[in-house]
Amino acid sequence: MLDLEVVPERSLGNEQWEFSLGMPLAQAISILQKHCRIIKNVQVLYSEQTPLSHDLILSLTQDGIKLLFDATNQRLKVIEVYDLSKVKLKYCGVHFNSQAIVPTIEQIDQSFGATHPGVYNAAEQLFHLNFRGLSFSFQLDSWNEAPKYEPNCAMLLSFLQIPHGAMVKRMHIYTGNNLQETRAPVMPLACFLGNIYAECVDVVRDWAGPLGLKLRLLTAGCGPGVMADAKVRSLERSIFFGDSCQDVLGALGSPHKVFYKSEDKMKIHSPSPHKQVPSKCNDYFFNYFTLGVDILFDSTTHLVKKFVLHTNFPGHYNFNIYHRCDFKIPLVIKKVFYSALFYSVLILYPVLCPVLLQWDQIQEVLGHPMEKPVVLHRSSSANNTNPFGSTFCFGLQRMIFEVMQNNHIASVTLYGAPRTSGQGRPQSSSSSH
Numbered sequence: 001m002l003d004l005e006v007v008p009e010r011s012l013g014n015e016q017w018e019f020s021l022g023m024p025l026a027q028a029i030s031i032l033q034k035h036c037r038i039i040k041n042v043q044v045l046y047s048e049q050t051p052l053s054h055d056l057i058l059s060l061t062q063d064g065i066k067l068l069f070d071a072t073n074q075r076l077k078v079i080e081v082y083d084l085s086k087v088k089l090k091y092c093g094v095h096f097n098s099q100a101i102v103p104t105i106e107q108i109d110q111s112f113g114a115t116h117p118g119v120y121n122a123a124e125q126l127f128h129l130n131f132r133g134l135s136f137s138f139q140l141d142s143w144n145e146a147p148k149y150e151p152n153c154a155m156l157l158s159f160l161q162i163p164h165g166a167m168v169k170r171m172h173i174y175t176g177n178n179l180q181e182t183r184a185p186v187m188p189l190a191c192f193l194g195n196i197y198a199e200c201v202d203v204v205r206d207w208a209g210p211l212g213l214k215l216r217l218l219t220a221g222c223g224p225g226v227m228a229d230a231k232v233r234s235l236e237r238s239i240f241f242g243d244s245c246q247d248v249l250g251a252l253g254s255p256h257k258v259f260y261k262s263e264d265k266m267k268i269h270s271p272s273p274h275k276q277v278p279s280k281c282n283d284y285f286f287n288y289f290t291l292g293v294d295i296l297f298d299s300t301t302h303l304v305k306k307f308v309l310h311t312n313f314p315g316h317y318n319f320n321i322y323h324r325c326d327f328k329i330p331l332v333i334k335k336v337f338y339s340a341l342f343y344s345v346l347i348l349y350p351v352l353c354p355v356l357l358q359w360d361q362i363q364e365v366l367g368h369p370m371e372k373p374v375v376l377h378r379s380s381s382a383n384n385t386n387p388f389g390s391t392f393c394f395g396l397q398r399m400i401f402e403v404m405q406n407n408h409i410a411s412v413t414l415y416g417a418p419r420t421s422g423q424g425r426p427q428s429s430s431s432s433h
């Protein structure tokens with residue numbers, strides 16, 4: 001049985017590991033994988049057809065714990081203990097729930113101190129006792145004598161003292177004063193672990209298509225002196241097609257992994273007459289997992305030729321390899337207005353957020369592809385089956401949109417002609433005129 005420390009508005013954990021509010025999904029899964037001998041029977045719960053409409057949940061069924069992640073930013077929003085009989089809990093080092101200590105209202109009052117009266121929810125038949133960043137739910141059927149309420153007194157009973165002997169049914173840890181309105185906080189310092197994370201990524205483009213990326217990065221830098229000076233720093237970096245390995249390393253640091261392509265499944269769709277001629281060397285990727293970005297380099301010139309931006313939706317073959325990349329693509333839309341004497345051209349620069357949109361919505365803005373999609377099958381070398389099914393790749397404006405079967409975007413690949421030696425680097429703005 002897990003023995004865990006409760007820190008209101010912050011975390012649930014022990015000396016070996018901690019689930020912290022604001023923690024990225026991939027980091028929580030990493031903890032579960034590392035301690036799989038102790039934490040068993042973990043379920044991943046999500047909406048297959050509408051993954052943005054419901055929280056993404058990691059359910060520790062053996063331990064009676066649920067971790068609720070915001071569906072949009074995939075950071076930990078709420079920690080719920082839904083079965084207190086499966087776990088030991090303590091606050092400030094003192095147990096308030098264990099095999100020997102029953103979590104009654106008296107025990108909670110003794111451990112956590114006074115608070116406002118309980119709030120009664122008639123629909124759930126539960127009393128909720130709320131502290132800042134922490135709430136306990138007490139069930140009616142745990143009372144020795146169920147009270148008799150008159151219907152016309154309901155308004156007066158919204159705030160009540162919880163009867164003696166009532167036992168905790170559920171506990172929630174969150175930020176703020178209201179569980180229903182809580183949001184996932186920013187990522188805490190303890191979760192950086194020496195990595196850089198992308199706060200947002202803007203695609204830099206001109207009339208023809210993408211030119212590169214402008215990234216706003218977050219890192220936990222330490223000031224001079226002691227670790228207490230550690231703080232989150234924000235910085236901006238830009239990388240473009242035609243940049244060298246040295247340019248990318250200088251901007252983003254070392255990648256988490258370098259992956260050499262053994263085959264190019266999309267080569268058959270290339271117009272090049274030499275597409276079947278095997279290359280002597282392989283192109284290679286810099287994989288930046290915490291940024292949700294892959295950068296492909298040409299094996300001959302060692303210059304950037306593609307960017308791949310990952311949305312990390314559950315139900316995709318690569319789920320949990322990358323953190324979600326919150327990227328935006330500026331669009332160039334011409335509106336021509338005619339009159340009797342002249343015409344004028346209005347140029348609009350709306351922004352497309354593929355993480356939040358479905359493929360049908362994107363086509364309404366970009367238009368429909370002229371060619372049929374390429375069907376992409378993924379499988380590992382050890383297992384030729386893919387339980388999530390194939391995805392479809394559509395090409396528009398020098399971008400390839402990988403669309404899942406639920407119509408959401410799994411990834412966007414940006415490609416363009418590398419710069420010649422006489423060309424300078426583009427301006428690092430979100431759109432280039």
